[in-house]
Amino acid sequence: MDTGTEPMGTGGHHESGDPVGPALLWLWDTVTMVTLQARQRVLQGALLLCALGLLLWTAIFLYGSFYYSYMPLATYSTPVHYYYRTDCDSSASLLCSFPTANVSLLRNGKNQVMTYGQPYRISLELEMPESPANQELGMFMVKMFCYSRQGQTVTSSARSTMLRYRSGLLQTLGTLFLIPFFLSGTADQKQLVEVELFSEYREDSYAPSIGAIIEIQSQRVQIYSANLYIHAHFTGIRYFLYNFPTLSAVMGVASNLSFLSVLLLFSYLRLIWGRFINPQKVRDRIHLHQRLAGMDESEDTELLQDNQDDTTGIENSSSDALLEAHQITATHLNQKEESILKAGGGGMDIRHGRFQSEIDEEEIIAEEEVENMVMSVDPELEGSSETAKQPDSIPSTLTGTSTCVIS
Incomplete structure (x- = not known):
């Protein structure tokens, strides 16, 4: 009886332990498959992020290159240093010649400041003291000559200007009100006089200007400093790029990114189709037909x-x-x-x-x-x-x- 019961107990033990092995194998296979899929997903995500980053960087680079090559310099300013003759016998209030300055219109001595076909506004800003000599001067002329590399005069312009009138009472009240600033040196009794020399100047492609001569036709003028300003008048796409830089940058980068994405997608589809479709087989079938x-x-x-x-x-x-x-x-x-x-x-x-x-x-x-x-x-x-x-x-x-x- 005992021997009969042992085989039964042994058989029952094997029957109860048989499902454990397949369950562990199934669990191991499931974990391995999930791990492999997770690795594959992570790898695909990393490749996708790298591709998107590369496309984004390329789109930004293309937009920046286009902006740098298409957009001219918007504003250019340079100081104007006047010189005049001193080898004459004259009173203290008169100069021996008109104050004259030679200004270069080249950046770093190589590149043109103004782009061909682009209209520019050229103006001269004079910092003049409110001295009795300038107040008695009245109107005076400012003349500008632009010349080319051959020394030929390309164009010229002459404009008149003067100090703004201020009555004696207004000058007294202003001096009393601003006397602390005058005493501390943070303010001066001066005026900024702006003279517009060219309203729409266009550079000649056959004879570009490399410099300009600015002359003040008065021997009694007194100035602190002078600056020449060149402002570009933008129209069309340049106006949009200059006045709305953020919006234009977003639109330009987005358009470049979409174009590069479509190009990459077509290249990938061509590569995938090339694996399934053999061109040699297609040619053989065509020849057979x-x-x-x-x-x-x-x-x-x-x-x-x-x-x-x-x-x-x-x-x-x-x-x-x-x-x-x-x-x-x-x-x-x-x-x-x-x-x-x-x-x-x-x-x-x-x-x-x-x-x-x-x-x-x-x-x-x-x-x-x-x-x-x-x-x-x-x-x-x-x-x-x-x-x-x-x-x-x-x-x-x-x-x-x-x-x-x-x-």
């Missing part, structure tokens, strides 16, 4: 030639049969005529009628035989039955001949 089409055309041509040969042979055989039938009919009629001529004599009129009826019957029989022969040769040549009716002329001729002979 061309060969089959050429063979079909040659077979059709051969069959057409065979049909034409068969038709020609059938027509020749039918014409031969017709000629043979005509010859048999003519021979038979000649034999009849000879037998009648040999018989001669008195029953000529009676025999003539019988002979005529026999000839008509034989003509009908000959025509039927010829039509049957033609129809039996080729059913498709039904039009040749009209040709088979030509023996009508031959028996009629023979009949007329026989009649003449009998008569």
Whole structure:
């Protein structure tokens, strides 16, 4: 009894432990698959982020290059340093010559400041003290000459200007109100006088300006400093790029990014399709179809030639049969005529009628035989039955001949 119970206990233990192994294997396979999928997803995400970063950087670089090459310099300023002669005998309030300055219109001595075809506004800003000499000066002229590399004068302009008028009371009140600033040195009794020399200056592409000479046509003028300003008047796309830089940058980068994404997508699809579609196999199939089409055309041509040969042979055989039938009919009629001529004599009129009826019957029989022969040769040549009716002329001729002979 004990030995009988042990195997049962052992068997029950194995039955209860069997499901553990497959469950662990299934769990291990599931964990491994999930891990592999997670690694694959992480790798794909990293590659996607790298591709997007590269595309974004390329789009920004393209927009920056376009902006730098397309947009000219918006504002350019340079100090103007005047010089004048001092080798003359004059009073302290007069200069020996007009103050003159030579200004370069090149950046770093190499690049042009102004772009061809772009309109510019050129103005001169003078910092002048509110001295009695300047107040008594009144109006004075400012003249500007632009010259090229060959030293030729490209264009010139002359404008008049003066200090703004301020009454004595207004000057006294302003001095009293601003006296702390004047005493501390943070403010000065001066005016900024702006002179517009060119409202819409356009650079000549054949003779670009490399410098300008600015002259103040007064020997009593007093100035602290002077600056030359060049402002560009933008229109169209340049106006949008300059006045809305953030919006234009976002739109430009987005358009470049979309274009590069579409280009990359087409390249990827072409690569994927190239794996499934072998160009060599496609070429082989095209050549095979061309060969089959050429063979079909040659077979059709051969069959057409065979049909034409068969038709020609059938027509020749039918014409031969017709000629043979005509010859048999003519021979038979000649034999009849000879037998009648040999018989001669008195029953000529009676025999003539019988002979005529026999000839008509034989003509009908000959025509039927010829039509049957033609129809039996080729059913498709039904039009040749009209040709088979030509023996009508031959028996009629023979009949007329026989009649003449009998008569």
